[in-house]
Amino acid sequence: MDNNSCGCNVCSTREDLPWEGRGTDLPIAGCRFTLYPMTDRYVDIILGSLEKTDTSYVWSETDALSTVYRGKLPYVADAVKALFVNAYRSGVHMALEGQFSKGCPGDIAGDSLLEKDGEAPNAKSAEGIHFPVKCKLALYPMGVGNYIDDIAKVWYMAQDRGLEPTTIHYATRISGDVHDVFDYLRDVCALMDESAVSHYILHFTVNCNSPTKE
Amino acid sequence: MDNNSCGCNVCSTREDLPWEGRGTDLPIAGCRFTLYPMTDRYVDIILGSLEKTDTSYVWSETDALSTVYRGKLPYVADAVKALFVNAYRSGVHMALEGQFSKGCPGDIAGDSLLEKDGEAPNAKSAEGIHFPVKCKLALYPMGVGNYIDDIAKVWYMAQDRGLEPTTIHYATRISGDVHDVFDYLRDVCALMDESAVSHYILHFTVNCNSPTKE
Numbered sequence: 001m002d003n004n005s006c007g008c009n010v011c012s013t014r015e016d017l018p019w020e021g022r023g024t025d026l027p028i029a030g031c032r033f034t035l036y037p038m039t040d041r042y043v044d045i046i047l048g049s050l051e052k053t054d055t056s057y058v059w060s061e062t063d064a065l066s067t068v069y070r071g072k073l074p075y076v077a078d079a080v081k082a083l084f085v086n087a088y089r090s091g092v093h094m095a096l097e098g099q100f101s102k103g104c105p106g107d108i109a110g111d112s113l114l115e116k117d118g119e120a121p122n123a124k125s126a127e128g129i130h131f132p133v134k135c136k137l138a139l140y141p142m143g144v145g146n147y148i149d150d151i152a153k154v155w156y157m158a159q160d161r162g163l164e165p166t167t168i169h170y171a172t173r174i175s176g177d178v179h180d181v182f183d184y185l186r187d188v189c190a191l192m193d194e195s196a197v198s199h200y201i202l203h204f205t206v207n208c209n210s211p212t213k214e
Numbered sequence: 215m216d217n218n219s220c221g222c223n224v225c226s227t228r229e230d231l232p233w234e235g236r237g238t239d240l241p242i243a244g245c246r247f248t249l250y251p252m253t254d255r256y257v258d259i260i261l262g263s264l265e266k267t268d269t270s271y272v273w274s275e276t277d278a279l280s281t282v283y284r285g286k287l288p289y290v291a292d293a294v295k296a297l298f299v300n301a302y303r304s305g306v307h308m309a310l311e312g313q314f315s316k317g318c319p320g321d322i323a324g325d326s327l328l329e330k331d332g333e334a335p336n337a338k339s340a341e342g343i344h345f346p347v348k349c350k351l352a353l354y355p356m357g358v359g360n361y362i363d364d365i366a367k368v369w370y371m372a373q374d375r376g377l378e379p380t381t382i383h384y385a386t387r388i389s390g391d392v393h394d395v396f397d398y399l400r401d402v403c404a405l406m407d408e409s410a411v412s413h414y415i416l417h418f419t420v421n422c423n424s425p426t427k428e
Contacts (some may be wrong), residue, residue: 010273012350017362018369018381032350033326034419036250036309043425064424065309065350068383095279096248097311099352099417101384106385107360136246136279138313140415142355148231148319155232167232168313169275169322170246170415201354201384203313203417205248207330210278211257 017106028112029073029189033098034066035087039061045094046123049087054121055079059111066098071113072191073102077186078120082210084206085126085178100189103142103199124178133178137204139188141197149195154188181206219426223367231320241285242326247312248280249301259308260292264299268335273325280312287316287407291400292334297342298420300394309421312402316415317356340393347392351387351418353402355411364411368399368402395420 037063039047061068071127084096131141139154141147141153158165161184164176174181185204193202251259270290275282283290289312298310353368355361369386372379375398377388390396399418406414 017366018373018379030383032382033308034309034311037253038250038252038254038256040252040254042307062426062428063382063387065387065419065421066346066426068384070383083400086391094255097247097248097419099384104384106365106381111383128350136280138415140356141396142356143359149357151320152231159232165232167320168246168277169244169284169325170313170318173277173279201352204280205311207279212278214280 003107022079022211024113024116026112028070028114029076029090029100029102030068030070031095031098031100032066032068033080035083036095036097037087037089038093038095046087047084052086052198053079053082053124054125054127056111057116057121059068060112064163070111072116072119073186073189075113075116076100077182077189078122081179081182082122082126084182085129087128088131088208091209093207093209093211095205097205098203100185100194100202101203102189103197120192127142130177130179131208132175133181133206133208134173134175134210135181135185135204136157137172137185137190137202138175138189140201141192141204142201146196154191157188157191158184178206178208225231230328236415240326240328241286241329242284242321243290243316244282245312245314246280246282247310249295249297250309251301252307259301259303261304263297265291266300266339267296268339271326271327271335284325286330287400287403288334289327289330290314291396291403292336295299295393295396296336296340297341297395302345305423307421307423307425309419311323311419312417314399314416314418315414316403316407317411319394319413319426322383322411344391344393346389347395347420348387348424349391349395349418349420349423350387350415351380351399351402352385353406354415354417355406355409356413356415358411364406364409368405371402371405372398372428374378392420392422
């Protein structure tokens with residue numbers, strides 16, 4: 001076993017693991033997330049946003065804690081961004097917490113729409129809506145000793161894009177237009193896809209209209 | 215450089231890193247978290263809970279996205295649990311998302327109250343309040359190839375405690391009384407402290423009164 005990877009062939013032979021892990025050789029990414037509109041009308045806002053968001057390019061499952069979208073990375077990222085953009089209400093404090101991930105050795109193949117192709121379905125409808133957001137993020141390249149190099153790389157990527165990264169305990173802060181921030185998160189994942197990291201997770205929180213003055 | 219560790223002596227000599235990283239040899243853990251009461255009264259609930267919670271055993275900092283507590287692990291865990299318990303309102307859907315962490319090579323020593331000792335300050339006041347919660351969690355042991363073994367270990371630990379773990383994409387689900395769930399999260403961190411993992415992160419979401427039927 002290569003100590004720096006957890007391929008499906010390994011996990012499938014590990015009967016002591018408590019899950020049906022066989023990794024995945026498919027180009028399938030995912031995002032598990034929760035939308036938190038801080039208002040009595042949170043159910044209406046979430047359902048209203050879902051109605052406006054085209055989720056036909058992702059496999060989706062919702063439980064009492066969160067929703068997961070799975071599919072090709074650009075379509076997963078498109079659907080998550082659109083859900084946040086479509087839920088926006090002027091003056092309503094709202095956060096979206098999530099984790100993009102790919103290559104989990106406990107992952108199960110399938111559950112996906114990997115034949116989809118072309119422009120992301122929400123790109124046009126979302127592009128006209130702009131508002132400033134704050135974001136914190138933490139990248140976890142798994143199974144490798146030099147993970148700090150990848151974390152440094154994406155920090156500089158945020159700086160190059162004018163997202164003004166700052167380091168806080170356990171995370172990086174950035175800020176900018178909602179599209180620039182979500183597109184950056186997607187591109188961090190794309191960068192990991194191109195790297196030697198076989199399994200990564202990118203945790204993030206995006207919020208708007210926070211009453212906290214800084 | 216040992217490929218599986220990022221000690222402070224290493225980071226302090228890495229001038230290409232965008233943060234003042236020197237790791238930490240101190241027994242300092244931390245938790246960055248956000249409380250999301252899904253109601254128009256979210257500010258009152260958060261401030262009201264803070265008033266009831268003794269945070270004198272942790273170093274604390276709040277920004278527009280989250281709050282971080284740092285100190286000895288039992289006191290950090292005690293403060294976070296108490297904040298959630300004290301914010302509880304019958305019928306109000308509420309979530310707390312957070313990340314416990316220790317040993318980050320980009321961490322800065324200090325900012326702590328490591329001389330504190332004895333019983334956790336909120337243990338007595340919180341112990342009388344009970345309600346069921348749902349939780350999802352994801353453990354990230356960093357810099358090691360065999361991280362999947364630690365993840366499996368804590369899964370079985372949840373099973374042994376009757377927290378009914380199930381595997382979902384990118385996370386583990388558990389459920390139980392609020393104390394059992396938060397104490398389990400603390401003990402997962404304690405287990406990592408005793409292991410060979412020098413840097414770990416435990417992301418989690420705890421919620422109550424979710425309107426989503428499962």
